[in-house]
Amino acid sequence: MPLANELASDGVNYHMYRYERGNLELEPEESYQLDFDVDYTWKNLRVGLSPFVSYFTNFIYLNPTPTYFETLQIYEYTQNKVSRIGGELSVGYTIAPGLVIDVSGEFVRSRQLDGPKKNFTLPFSPPLTFLTSTSYILKNDIATFRNLRFQFDWRKAAAQREIVPPEEKTDGYSLFNLSVTGNIKLTEGSNQPEFRIRINNLFNTKYFNHTSFYRLIDVPEAGRNISLSVTVPI
16 A cells, blocks of 8 residues: 555655655555575585566656755656566585685666656666675684684675666675674683674775665765674673
8 A cells, every 4th residue: 555655745855865745646556476486405505596576567666856856856756567577696605614605696677667767777776786705613712702703794786877867877886894703701601791893894995875865965885883792691
């Protein structure tokens, strides 16, 4: 069913930095989707594939327009036939005891099948992305630290050149993250405090997420940030 904001909006959405207009003629969405999922494990190798295809007879979405209210772009809720196809692929391999590498990818392709922007994709369509994670569990304890697990992530997002006018294209980017987790051995027993140190965007890369509304006002995603958490069981 159409939501209240999709039907009756007519003003500035300051959280998203845009002007939104509803559409009282929106009807309940109807969709048909086919999913397929397969997982295969052989010795140290794990493979997963989950493609999908969907068809909407009347998909509801925010359509960007070339007009502005003051400095905010006007978006109008629209309803058209839409097809979507995509899926996820994941591969994991245990290189050695405690050392695992995982690679996954995501892809979505959308098409408007009628309306004034027929044959264009949907606004804010995500680009092709890959994530490679390498993790290693240390066998031996270090001082008072036990069950140490190190993980290094590399996320690669392709450039998004397939847009809906007047959307702007977005460059691709690479991000690197590093994390260390483990337990702090204070006393004998199994209930030991757990700690986690994580560094996101390790190299302080400036990048824009195509699915984020903040890129519309030229605000990049977060730079390098470090977080530390400690969980103490009671």
